[in-house]
Amino acid sequence: MRTKRISALVCAGFMAGTAVLAGSVSATAQTGAPARAAAADRAEDIRERLESLPGMKVTSVKDVDGYPLYSLTYRQPVDHDAPGAGTFTQRLTLWHKATDKPTVLYTGGYTLASNTTALTKLIDANQVSVEHRYFEESRPSGAAGDDWSKMTVEQEAADEHRITRALRTIEKGKWLGTGASKGGMTATYHERFYPKDLDAVVAFVAPNDANNKDDSGYERFFKTVGTRACRDALNAVQREMLVRRDALLPQFEADAKAEGQTFEETLGTADRAYEFAVLDQVWNFWQSGTAADCATVPDAKKATDEELYGWSKKHGFSVYQDEDLGTHGTGPYYRQAATQLGWADLTFKHLKGVRHYPDIYQPNSVLPAAMRGTYSNKAIAGVDHWVKTKGERMMFVYGQNDPWSAEKFTPSHRDSHRYVVPGANHGASIAKLPAKQQAEAVATIKRWADVK
Structure with a gap:
């Protein structure tokens, strides 16, 4: 079961994938990044461009490590299949360095995360962090907020699709999706339903319960x-x-x-x-x-x-x-x-x-x-099949001793990869891989992001 500060029925979401990749932060990031990327492409200009996006609102701006962090809300349909039936505001942030740098789209799968991911540090990227619909402040008000039928993987993928499409008008570099545990699942679902949004996905300890009636993988793990x-x-x-x-x-x-x-x-x-x-x-x-x-x-x-x-x-x-x-x-x-x-x-x-x-x-x-609700595996089984057969530029990182990693995604042969960190728990990261595999994974990610 887990979640309880990351117990069983829930996944961690923010436990894995956040460790810095030792020695892998780009040289540009370490040397001051040319006048902090020309004052982050002029923070006020970026703010104006954000506020010009329909439905986007800048609620605050603060400096984080020399770059502006924009706290944002974005107006979303409660039901993307019936966009005229009501809206809600979804929280997100943009940590902006430069419009020509890569951008990491990070979802923790729960509330709005505040950390900078290892992937962001590795490729010296901008970072967009998104709060999952129906969590904390990203929940519709009134009766719509109590209609849990609209809290689905398809609806959240559509949320992130609209966010990506809007912000790619500003951030012009490669876009990589990431997340850990439930966040890794969410990033994978986004990629499946909108495969043209992102240039690659790196998912950490993302469970894949494609057949909920078959728990043999979990039983085998505990044996x-x-x-x-x-x-x-x-x-x-x-x-x-x-x-x-x-x-x-x-x-x-x-x-x-x-x-x-x-x-x-x-x-x-x-x-x-x-x-x-x-x-x-x-x-x-x-x-x-x-x-x-x-x-x-x-x-x-x-x-x-x-x-x-x-x-x-x-x-x-x-x-x-x-x-x-x-x-x-x-x-x-x-x-x-x-x-x-x-x-x-x-x-x-x-x-x-x-x-x-x-x-x-x-x-x-x-x-x-x-x-409470009734289970259907149609969506998840469909995602599992798509990842195996059609997914491109996808990387999955799991922990050998992590029960959540007992049922994994199997990537296709389309420039996609899976790594298992020996002895690792739900905090598995690329930094904990054996040296050769770590080097391979880092090289792949940098190629995907088009950085040296």
Whole structure:
């Protein structure tokens, strides 16, 4: 399941792909970039050009590392198939260096990201960052904001298509899309539905649940990741957390009360929330941790209640609560997972006999009733086929020990590539690849961006 500060049902979005590629920032960026690209092509001229775009508004401008960062809103149709049926404003930013430099289109897949990506630094690019529709301030007002049927991968791809088309009238260099986790998925969907918008896509740890009924890839991952001893120890702790439910649930309830956590609108009860958090433990351990953390796993049978609960709280026990799961939290992600993106419906065979809620591990469980939906894999299966057969200039980077990387995109042979970072978790990046593969990936990206 993940997200909880990047737990299981959700993807990280901003965890991966943001590390600087060691030694790969261009020489131009390091030497002052000729009068900061002639005062960033004159910041006021760029502002005027932005404000001349229909539907675009500059809300603020500030200096970031010597270049202007424009905070923007853009008027979008709520439904691109019926553009006259209402609009909303989508948040984005433009970090502008020069009109002839490449531009990186970055989507975190959630709220508006504030970081500069490794890809931007690598090719010394402008960067456009986009907030995903229905997250935070990029949500329609009134009844339209409660119509979750318009939160689809196709609608978001259309949002980004309009943004790209508008801003390419200003930024004339190559355009590369990127994102990590859900952001990598979003960049891939954009490329599939509008393949002429971007010159290339670099997606980090982007899950690809093309067949939600087949979770064999995830099951295989948890049978093979790390060592047998570590897997057995983690499974034993997870089981013991449920075996000792009666002893540990009061501590869970006390912690929830102290931290202002409630469960009535989503999971329903503290007992259900406790079980859900336990089910997520092992996934989160590998998502955010490394094999080195295996040494910290306690002996499940010998550990005291305090030791078992205390270790779990620090290693993957992530609480899903009403306060984080509504319309202004991570709820929009779970809505997408429930209707299009899919989820890992693990069997948890080692937990047989100690689960109270056998059907709880799915995204609708953590959603308010009004946000729940019915799943269809039509769009995602179509994207998967297109990437395999028709995608061009696409790069996917995954982590060997990342559960989200268990079901991957398979790129075509059309100048496209896939790399798996040995031992890496959901923070896999090009900087962590073996030297030869890193050099290959960097050279490919620079060729795509038309930079030295």
